[in-house]
Amino acid sequence: MRIRVGHLYPDYLNIYADRGNIAVLAERARARGHELDVRAIGMREEVPAGEIDLFYVGGGQDREQALVAQDLVAKAASLHSAVENGAAFLAVCGGYQLLGRSYKDVAGKELPGIGLLPLVTVAGQRRMIGDVLLDCEWAGETLAGFENHAGRTILDEGAEPLGRVLSGFGNDGASGYEGCRYKRVYGTYLHGPLLPRNPWFADRVLADALAHAGGPTDLEPLADDLERVAHEVSAERARSRGGRF
Numbered sequence: 230m231r232i233r234v235g236h237l238y239p240d241y242l243n244i245y246a247d248r249g250n251i252a253v254l255a256e257r258a259r260a261r262g263h264e265l266d267v268r269a270i271g272m273r274e275e276v277p278a279g280e281i282d283l284f285y286v287g288g289g290q291d292r293e294q295a296l297v298a299q300d301l302v303a304k305a306a307s308l309h310s311a312v313e314n315g316a317a318f319l320a321v322c323g324g325y326q327l328l329g330r331s332y333k334d335v336a337g338k339e340l341p342g343i344g345l346l347p348l349v350t351v352a353g354q355r356r357m358i359g360d361v362l363l364d365c366e367w368a369g370e371t372l373a374g375f376e377n378h379a380g381r382t383i384l385d386e387g388a389e390p391l392g393r394v395l396s397g398f399g400n401d402g403a404s405g406y407e408g409c410r411y412k413r414v415y416g417t418y419l420h421g422p423l424l425p426r427n428p429w430f431a432d433r434v435l436a437d438a439l440a441h442a443g444g445p446t447d448l449e450p451l452a453d454d455l456e457r458v459a460h461e462v463s464a465e466r467a468r469s470r471g472g473r474f
């Protein structure tokens with residue numbers, strides 16, 4: 230199968246090499262005989278809604294977020310319709326914040342979001358930095374990663390988080406939850422090596438994209454020896470020195 234990926238603003242939102250996640254998806258797809266067809270969707274470019282199986286947006290600082298926010302709002306209707314029609318979406322940190330309804334930065338300036346996820350974010354004075362370990366009960370798995378954000382993300386009542394925080398800060402350092410899930414959309418603060426360290430999650434995102442593409446969603450298991458070690462090292466780091474105020 231050809232899995233069509235729409236990478237939003239790769240030139241602006243790619244902090245901590247978030248685009249590495251795409252390389253993992255490409256490799257894991259290839260190992261199962263599928264091909265990832267990645268196209269960039271930049272400023273003022275139209276979202277080819279029906280033609281994308283998986284959208285991806287990385288993180289960025291307030292400055293980059295401010296540069297893309299209005300443009301993303303112009304793409305909101307197409308993105309909403311793509312998601313309602315079953316497209317998958319993975320959004321990291323700054324991109325995750327912009328999928329909510331709004332993001333207010335430390336200076337009090339409010340950026341509009343696209344309301345694809347039921348949440349708002351307000352920046353606080355202290356950054357939340359460190360290793361994170363999450364329990365994703367919905368999948369019976371854990372996610373290990375690294376967070377660095379000033380934004381406190383508040384989920385609406387009844388919204389589904391991505392996971393429960395075992396170590397680290399998560400959405401706001403208080404609720405005990407991290408990230409948000411809606412249909413095939415996943416938003417998270419976990420950066421850069423999110424998918425390399427969490428192969429089950431990479432396969433989940435791939436299977437969601439394949440479901441939209443109309444392909445077989447059962448992915449034969451890969452060896453994942455290195456990936457398991459990477460996960461364990463990262464999880465242990467979070468357990469021993471996860472983010473603390």
Ligand code: GLN
Nearest residue numbers: 288289322323378379380
């Ligand atoms: N500007 C956001 C924050 O600090 C996002 C940062 C990021 O993507 N690392 O909350």
